[in-house]
Amino acid sequence: MIGLYNTTLSSTEQQQALRRGDVPVAVYGLGKMGLPLAAVYAKATGNVTGMDIDEDVVRQLNAGECHVGKEPGLPELVAEQVERGALRATADGSEAADSAAVHVIIVPTPLSDDKEPDLAIFQSVLDTIATGIAPGDMVIVECTVPPGTSRDLVAPYIEAASGLSHEEFGVAFCPERTASGRALEDITGAYPKIVGGVDDESTRVAALIYGEITSNEIIEMSDSTTAESVKLFEGLYRDVNIALANELGRIRDDLGIDVREAIDAANTQPFCNIHEPGPGVGGHCIPWYPYFVTSRVETETPLILTAREVNDGMPTFTAQKLGDELGRAGRDIEGATVAVLGVTYRPGVAEIRATPAAGVIETLSELGANVLAVDPLLDDDVVASFGATPVALDELATYDVDGMVLVTPHEEFDDIDWAAFDDLVVVDGRGTLGDIGHRVYTIGSGPTETVSHQTVAPDGGDR
Numbered sequence: 001m002i003g004l005y006n007t008t009l010s011s012t013e014q015q016q017a018l019r020r021g022d023v024p025v026a027v028y029g030l031g032k033m034g035l036p037l038a039a040v041y042a043k044a045t046g047n048v049t050g051m052d053i054d055e056d057v058v059r060q061l062n063a064g065e066c067h068v069g070k071e072p073g074l075p076e077l078v079a080e081q082v083e084r085g086a087l088r089a090t091a092d093g094s095e096a097a098d099s100a101a102v103h104v105i106i107v108p109t110p111l112s113d114d115k116e117p118d119l120a121i122f123q124s125v126l127d128t129i130a131t132g133i134a135p136g137d138m139v140i141v142e143c144t145v146p147p148g149t150s151r152d153l154v155a156p157y158i159e160a161a162s163g164l165s166h167e168e169f170g171v172a173f174c175p176e177r178t179a180s181g182r183a184l185e186d187i188t189g190a191y192p193k194i195v196g197g198v199d200d201e202s203t204r205v206a207a208l209i210y211g212e213i214t215s216n217e218i219i220e221m222s223d224s225t226t227a228e229s230v231k232l233f234e235g236l237y238r239d240v241n242i243a244l245a246n247e248l249g250r251i252r253d254d255l256g257i258d259v260r261e262a263i264d265a266a267n268t269q270p271f272c273n274i275h276e277p278g279p280g281v282g283g284h285c286i287p288w289y290p291y292f293v294t295s296r297v298e299t300e301t302p303l304i305l306t307a308r309e310v311n312d313g314m315p316t317f318t319a320q321k322l323g324d325e326l327g328r329a330g331r332d333i334e335g336a337t338v339a340v341l342g343v344t345y346r347p348g349v350a351e352i353r354a355t356p357a358a359g360v361i362e363t364l365s366e367l368g369a370n371v372l373a374v375d376p377l378l379d380d381d382v383v384a385s386f387g388a389t390p391v392a393l394d395e396l397a398t399y400d401v402d403g404m405v406l407v408t409p410h411e412e413f414d415d416i417d418w419a420a421f422d423d424l425v426v427v428d429g430r431g432t433l434g435d436i437g438h439r440v441y442t443i444g445s446g447p448t449e450t451v452s453h454q455t456v457a458p459d460g461g462d463r
């Protein structure tokens with residue numbers, strides 16, 4: 001086993017050692033992001049031990065199976081790397097830590113209920129690494145952490161827990177810039193790789209390692225805190241931008257225009273990139289990262305927090321819009337049967353953390369509706385945990401549904417037979433339904449008029 005931090009080997013000899021498998025890698029966390037990352041590391045180095053506390057994840061990987069769905073190329077890559085002996089998994093953290101000279105951390109870094117970064121899982125991995133780290137080792141943090149974490153927590157903690165001097169091992173933050181559904185593409189070269197070490201030698205080693213992982217350029221930041229901030233700034237930009245789009249979506253009725261049409265046109269000049277209005281911002285990244293920053297700075301951050309308020313208000317806005325639209329059709333949401341389409345936070349991704357569907361279901365229930373929910377990626381008990389009645393997509397037409405709210409446009413919804421429903425009033429949160437022959441209000445675009453599947457004369461009502 002060769003350690004790269006402060007090695008006397010030349011760069012070429014280090015690259016050769018990496019490719020030969022003489023610099024073993026441990027990847028802690030084998031989820032939607034960790035599994036593809038471990039597989040790419042295995043292809044590049046031939047010697048990766050994945051570590052996960054989920055025994056099923058470990059068992060499936062060691063059987064050459066891929067537990068992460070809808071990632072093009074990943075099942076084949078996992079099977080190939082396990083088959084050739086380049087990738088294995090264990091639930092035993094110390095076994096992984098003892099085996100490796102490069103330790104890559106990609107476990108959840110969630111937000112607590114009081115909106116503070118919760119690094120308990122991350123901390124447990126630091127404890128694990130400290131049991132097996134050796135001089136020359138490198139610690140790479142890929143999961144998103146508050147600014148200053150690598151410098152102020154990772155390095156001193158491992159130094160104290162392992163007995164090594166901080167001059168004997170490296171620490172760098174190299175953010176995962178990957179979106180589910182395109183993980184391999186993103187990991188191997190869609191964007192430049194950001195690396196930032198707690199010292200120059202850590203930055204150098206991280207750059208050398210990622211030179212074997214990505215075909216894109218490596219951007220070496222001044223230090224780890226700058227690199228951590230890059231990742232967070234990407235998320236802040238996205239959340240604030242989406243909040244602008246949502247605020248424009250909220251004033252659509254005042255303006256009497258299709259705001260989506262206007263945004264698309266505004267974005268035709270290079271200084272404008274307004275995102276899309278929707279029913280809310282979910283996932284364990286974009287809605288949570290802002291608090292990784294605001295919780296760590298003294299200065300007031302009104303824009304960041306106001307954007308969070310706007311985005312967190314969209315689920316209620318969306319559900320209330322259905323009440324308004326039923327009212328315009330002369331019907332009452334009180335006692336109505338309403339189906340929520342899509343409970344996960346994004347299409348094709350079985351992830352429910354911070355999903356906008358939670359707020360949509362809650363508000364519909366508060367308005368007195370009988371709420372059903374359809375999500376082809378989730379088990380019934382998960383859907384029911386949100387307070388809605390789980391319904392299989394192919395059984396939805398057997399219910400006497402008055403209204404629907406499209407929160408997450410899974411591809412399975414493309415096959416809905418809208419003619420099988422009568423007198424529907426629909427709110428389309430994502431602008432993906434088009435003309436379905438029912439009264440549809442699209443967040444951002446407003447109401448459509450074509451109602452071919454209408455049997456009850458509406459009271460008309462003003463628009």
Ligand SMILES: NC(=O)C1=CN([C@@H]2O[C@H](COP(=O)(O)OP(=O)(O)OC[C@H]3O[C@@H](n4cnc5c(N)ncnc54)[C@H](O)[C@@H]3O)[C@@H](O)[C@H]2O)C=CC1
Pocket residue numbers: 028029030031032033034051052053054057106107108109110121124125142143144145176177178179180284285
């Ligand atoms: N999901 C995304 O789109 C992106 C996520 N990230 C970062 O990556 C982190 C992980 O994201 P995902 O892979 O989507 O999460 P995930 O929930 O899909 O997977 C997390 C994995 O970590 C495992 N785990 C939990 N505790 C552990 C422990 N103590 N030791 C070892 N393994 C443990 C879980 O069993 C699970 O397999 C996120 O928190 C975020 O910071 C970064 C970019 C994109």
Ligand SMILES: CC(=O)N[C@@H]1[C@@H](OP(=O)(O)OP(=O)(O)OC[C@H]2O[C@@H](n3ccc(=O)[nH]c3=O)[C@H](O)[C@@H]2O)O[C@H](C(=O)O)[C@@H](O)[C@@H]1O
Pocket residue numbers: 144176177178179180234235238242245275276277278279280281282283284285286345346
């Ligand atoms: C710029 C970008 O695409 N960032 C990605 C993002 O991934 P994530 O899976 O969180 O999805 P997302 O597309 O940002 O969507 C987050 C939430 O925001 C909503 N959303 C997104 C874009 C938009 O215009 N309007 C909108 O309402 C989505 O519906 C979803 O509920 O965040 C990831 C992260 O930072 O962890 C990052 O690695 C991914 O590349």
